[in-house]
Amino acid sequence: MSAKIGCFMIVTGVVIFIALSLKILVQPFIPEDNFINSYFPSTELVFGIPILFGVAFFCGFGIYIFKEVLKENISFLQNMERKYS
Numbered sequence: 001m002s003a004k005i006g007c008f009m010i011v012t013g014v015v016i017f018i019a020l021s022l023k024i025l026v027q028p029f030i031p032e033d034n035f036i037n038s039y040f041p042s043t044e045l046v047f048g049i050p051i052l053f054g055v056a057f058f059c060g061f062g063i064y065i066f067k068e069v070l071k072e073n074i075s076f077l078q079n080m081e082r083k084y085s
């Protein structure tokens with residue numbers, strides 16, 4: 001099951017990478033009235049969505065690390081308090 005999910009994630013990532021690369025590298029040379037332009041999202045979305053996901057990932061990762069460090073320090077302080085009281 002996890003191998004299928006991993007394969008799906010890789011294929012999805014490759015397809016998105018190819019589509020966005022075509023959007024950025026090829027679409028500027030296609031006339032604006034061409035029907036192909038309707039299949040591509042706007043440039044704001046192409047750059048905005050990955051930035052939004054990146055910021056959300058790093059915020060979540062930072063909160064997780066902060067929580068784990070805080071939990072470790074609280075248990076360390078409780079052990080020190082028991083030892084010296």
